[in-house]
Amino acid sequence: MKKIALAAALLCSAGSTLAQEVINPSWYIAPTVVGIKPDHDFGVGDKDWGGGLKFGKPVTPLWDIQIGATEARADNNLTKYRQTVVGVDALLMLSRKQIRPFLLVGVGGERDRATRPGFKASGWSPYYTAGLGVQASLNDRWSVQLDGRAMKSNLNDDDKFGFSKALTKYVSFSLIYAFNPPPAPPAPAPVIEPTPVAEAPAPAPEPAPAPPPPPARFEKVTLSATELFAFDSATLSMPQPKLDDIAAALQADPSISDVDIVGYTDRLGSTKYNQKLSQRRADAVREYLVGKGIDAKRLQAHGKGETNPVVTDCKQKKRSELIECLAPNRRVEVEQITVERRVQ
Incomplete structure (x- = not known):
């Protein structure tokens, strides 16, 4: 019994490293x-x-x-x-x-x-x-x-x-x-398509200074964690065509810098564990892009844990209803990595 109790204590202390599964x-x-x-x-x-x-x-x-x-x-x-x-x-x-x-x-x-x-x-x-x-x-x-x-x-x-x-x-x-069936798995997070850049207006017939270039804007590419990682893993699954596309865009335009790679989770689970997992996954995406030839100085990886939720008004007392309501934020099960890159 002493050996069993000791094993239980050791596993409890390492609980944050065990898989948090559905x-x-x-x-x-x-x-x-x-x-x-x-x-x-x-x-x-x-x-x-x-x-x-x-x-x-x-x-x-x-x-x-x-x-x-x-x-x-x-x-x-x-x-x-x-x-x-x-x-x-x-x-x-x-x-x-x-x-x-x-x-x-x-x-x-x-x-x-x-x-x-x-x-x-x-x-x-x-x-x-x-x-x-x-x-x-x-x-x-x-x-x-x-x-x-x-x-x-x-x-x-x-x-x-x-x-x-x-x-x-x-x-x-x-x-x-x-007594109740398990909740349905959450749908993958939608991918935000980039917005086309408006063309510069035609010059006036009379001589006039050339119009200034359109202001720079940022394109946000949202990637579902289910497309990047196995559950509770910070090791990228292969192949990764979307990350390859991002790497190709960065190679084509060296002026794109200060690229932020941000990992998020929701509020379910340990705050400390969620923070670490979001950081490890953001680091994994950064390392992949560096491996594709992108200068590491152009990339910044941040883990923000359960901040910036998509939905915030979930107050259900029944756990199954709360899990369903928080599906858009559920990074324990489905996490998102947000990559921001500058577009001219």
Whole structure:
């Protein structure tokens, strides 16, 4: 249990580096079958079984919570043992894909009951637990879960049982049903087409000074992150024809300078993580253009995290509705890189 707890602590401290992937925020129900091996001090050393019911919900891209209760038994020729467990588990999800391994920690209360000829004892005690498991999706609403854990308790009625601490081992299998389907993936951000430059007016018939050249303007090219990167990656996918076009335009006109490459995210997820991810992706685009022969002094890369959102009036309390409303800003799932270049 100490090794499992240490692994969980290390993964929590590195949580900002784990993939923040699309999750279904719906509550789910999970009927459960359990196998139990009670502490041998209760007088029953055989393995037996039980069942229970859990309710769970993804609360962040890294964490699920599960609340529930189980009832299990273990009997031999002389002793009958029953254990009722009510508690809450926190699942550290190591992936949000079809196969999802996880570590778990939990707390709660257990009721132990043991009877044999001339002896009867029962009582509630607090416990803490740690373990590991895996979930696997069957479709968009059905999944299965398999986990194993060790549960340590301090018996409040140790005078009755004759000992003060108990270690119970569990293996559980659950069938998970999500109450709501997952949200639809956001549409790619639209590409802003450049506006044609107006032609200079024809000169007057009478001699007159030549009209001044049209003022310089800036063309903003917006690129969808889904066209540039794999999810939660700052490594460019290949090929990149749109970045090649931008490189060709910069090579054709050396007067274009002070090109800003800006990465944005939305407000979902950690502000620190979003800031770093937006900067790494902006840097990746800059390095690609430098690799195409563009002078690095002409390019500036900036990560602005969750600033400058496209939509700002999303106040839904239900997470699935909030995710849908923030789709234009969702840089955890779909980020944009904005490249500004000067056009004469």
